[in-house]
Amino acid sequence: MTPSTNQGTARGARALEVHTLRDGHGTPLVLLHGFPVDHRMWRAAVEAMPGHATVLAVDLFGLGQSPDGPRQPSLEASADAVVAAVRDAGFDRAVVAGLSMGGYVALAVAERHAAFTVGLGLLDTKSRADTPEARLQRQRVAHQVEAERSTDGVLGMVGSLLGSPAGASTPS
Template sequence: MTDLAVRDSGMGVGTPLLLLHAFPLHAGMWRAQLDGALGEARVLAPDLPGFGASPEPAGEPALDTWADAVARLMDAVGLERAVIGGLSMGGYLAMAFARRHGDRLAGLLLADTKASADAPGALANRERIAAAVLARQSVALLLEEKTEDALLGSESTPELVAEVRALIGAANPVGVAWAQRAMAARPDSFETLAQLTVPAAVVVGEHDVLTPLADAEAMASALPDAELTVIPGVGHLSALEAPAAFNAAVTALLRRVA
C-alpha cells in the first residue's frame, strides 16, 4: 500500500501541509485548501486506500497501517517532516501518525474529530455499515441513510449537499468497510496528544453533532501547545462549509510552525 493517489499543490515555501480526508469522502474534499488559498504553502492530500483513485486496502483493518502508508508517501515525495492535518476520520489517522511517526510531525491540525475511542453503540453501527456495504457490494446504503445530513450543518446550500453526496457515492465498498473497522479498532489518543510538543490547532464546527465542541475542547486541553477555533454556523465538514474561516485557522497554525 505504497501507491496512494495524491493531489499536490506543487512546490511551496515553509513546512508542507499534508491533509487527510474524512469518511466516506476522498481528497477532493480539500479543493478549497489546494487552490492556493493557503498562500505559498505546499499542500498535499492523498486518497486513502479504497477512496478516490487509491487502490483497495488489504490486511487487518487498522489506522496504524494507513499511518505507515502516509509515512511512505512522504518518503516518495521527499518530505522529511510535515504539518499533518485531518478532519473526522482523517483526524483519527493524524493521531495514529503522531503516535507512530512523531519525529516526522512538524505541526498537527485536528478538525471535527475526537481523541476518545468509540462507545459501544458507535462500534455496533460501524460493523452494521461495514457488513451491509460488503454484502451489497455497494455504498448506496450511505446515500439511502442520508449520511450527508449528519456531516453538514442545516444551512448548507443544495450545491454543497449535492457535492458531498457525490463524494460519498464515489467510495469503494471495500474501502468503506475497511475504514469503519479500522476506526472501530482505534485506541484512545489522549496520551499521544499529551506527549506532543509541536504547535497544534483544533478546529470544530459550532453545530457539529458527530464530534461536538466538548470533544474539541478535550483535545485542546490535552495538547501542550494548541489553539482552538470554533467556526460559527457549520457542522462536521467545516473545511467544505466555511473554507475561509477554516483556512484562516490553518494559516495561523502554519505561521506558528514557521
C-alpha cells in the same frame, strides 16, 4: 494549477495516492480527508489558504485513487501508509491535518511517527474511541459497503452529517 499525483510503492504494494494541491516550498501540509470522500474535498480550502507552502492531499485506502487497504484495516496501517506515501513523494517531515476519519489517521501518524510530524491539525474529529454503539454502527455500514461493493450504505449518513437547511424550522 492542475494537481499532480504520485504512485509510489511501499513494501511491495501500490502506495496511497498523493495529490499535490499546491506546489510551494518549505515543510508541506498533508491533508487527510473524511469518510466517504477523497482528496477533492480540500480543493476550495487550499485555494483560500494564504501563503506559499506545499499542500499535499492523500487518498486513504479504498477511496479516491488509492487501492483497497489491508484485509484487517486499522488506523495504524493507514498511518504507516500515509507516511510511506509522503516519503515516496520526497518529503521526510510534514504538518499533518485530518478531518473526521482523516483526523483519526492524523493522530495515529503523530503517535507512530513523531519525528515525521512537525505539526498536527484535528478538524471536526475527536481523540477518544467511539462508544460501543457508534462502533457497531460503523462496522454495520462497513460490512454493508463491502458486501454490496457499493457506497449505498453510507447514504444514510447524510442526515447525521448535514444540518437542517437554514430557516427550515426556526423557533419564534
